[in-house]
Amino acid sequence: MSIKTASFRVEARTQVDLTDRPTTVEPLYKSQKNYRKKLRKHVKKLSALQRLHYASDHRALLVIFQGMDAAGKDGAIRHVMSGINPQGCQVFSFKQPTTEELDHDFLWRTSRCLPERGRIGIFNRSYYEDVLITRVHPEMLHGHGLPDDLIDDKKIWQQRYRSIEDLERHLHRNGTQIVKIFLHLSKGEQAKRFRARIDAPDKNWKFSLADIHERSYWDTYQGVYSDALSATSSQHAPWYVVPADNKHNARLIVSQILLDTLSELKMAYPETTDKRHHELESFRHQLR
Numbered sequence: 001m002s003i004k005t006a007s008f009r010v011e012a013r014t015q016v017d018l019t020d021r022p023t024t025v026e027p028l029y030k031s032q033k034n035y036r037k038k039l040r041k042h043v044k045k046l047s048a049l050q051r052l053h054y055a056s057d058h059r060a061l062l063v064i065f066q067g068m069d070a071a072g073k074d075g076a077i078r079h080v081m082s083g084i085n086p087q088g089c090q091v092f093s094f095k096q097p098t099t100e101e102l103d104h105d106f107l108w109r110t111s112r113c114l115p116e117r118g119r120i121g122i123f124n125r126s127y128y129e130d131v132l133i134t135r136v137h138p139e140m141l142h143g144h145g146l147p148d149d150l151i152d153d154k155k156i157w158q159q160r161y162r163s164i165e166d167l168e169r170h171l172h173r174n175g176t177q178i179v180k181i182f183l184h185l186s187k188g189e190q191a192k193r194f195r196a197r198i199d200a201p202d203k204n205w206k207f208s209l210a211d212i213h214e215r216s217y218w219d220t221y222q223g224v225y226s227d228a229l230s231a232t233s234s235q236h237a238p239w240y241v242v243p244a245d246n247k248h249n250a251r252l253i254v255s256q257i258l259l260d261t262l263s264e265l266k267m268a269y270p271e272t273t274d275k276r277h278h279e280l281e282s283f284r285h286q287l288r
Contacts, residue, residue, distance in 0.1 A: 067183035
């Protein structure tokens, strides 16, 4: 079964309501063996495209992962990018901001980690946290050092959406392709995964009281995610809402999105000039 990623894409100026979006779709594989075969095939293709991307050295690719706790961000990154040369890929995970980061504008800490041309940058969470968790808990803004007159709950979120749009438009104009993936998990599946973390000693460290606390804001999070996706999905920096209740399905969809994105970039290995041909022949002679 071929994977058509367009159905998961949020078109520009589309109003998103996550309660209307599925968290599961029909399996894209026939068996566990078939899943592993399909994923290996995707990873092999991604590896080849990544080498071409690195060699062409004209564009950068920024991949942003967002989702509720236990949505599978870590697993998707680990499995989908398993065949990528580490020299051409960088992964950054953004947790609670440091004091230094809070002394700058909300885009500063992620801007320092943007990928250079020829590389793939992966953000596990991102600058979107500042229109998501901070909007769910607006009291956080008062701990971010902003002047009181700039903390206007009626304006600040639209202003931040505008700042994000401006940044992504600027990056696109300067050769960075952006793709944003929201792993859409159901509340029931999250509870199941949380219980699994409690039951497995080697996963206990991944679970905390904060996870239960944030879960109590589930409906609010669905609303702020819907608003963020609606406001910031664009032709040059699209959002994809990937059903995440089935981890295997999600990984196959994510890998296909990355394959489609890389395939659309105008990439080619550097051409060898006549001068370079003569230089290489000289090297060949010296090696004799």
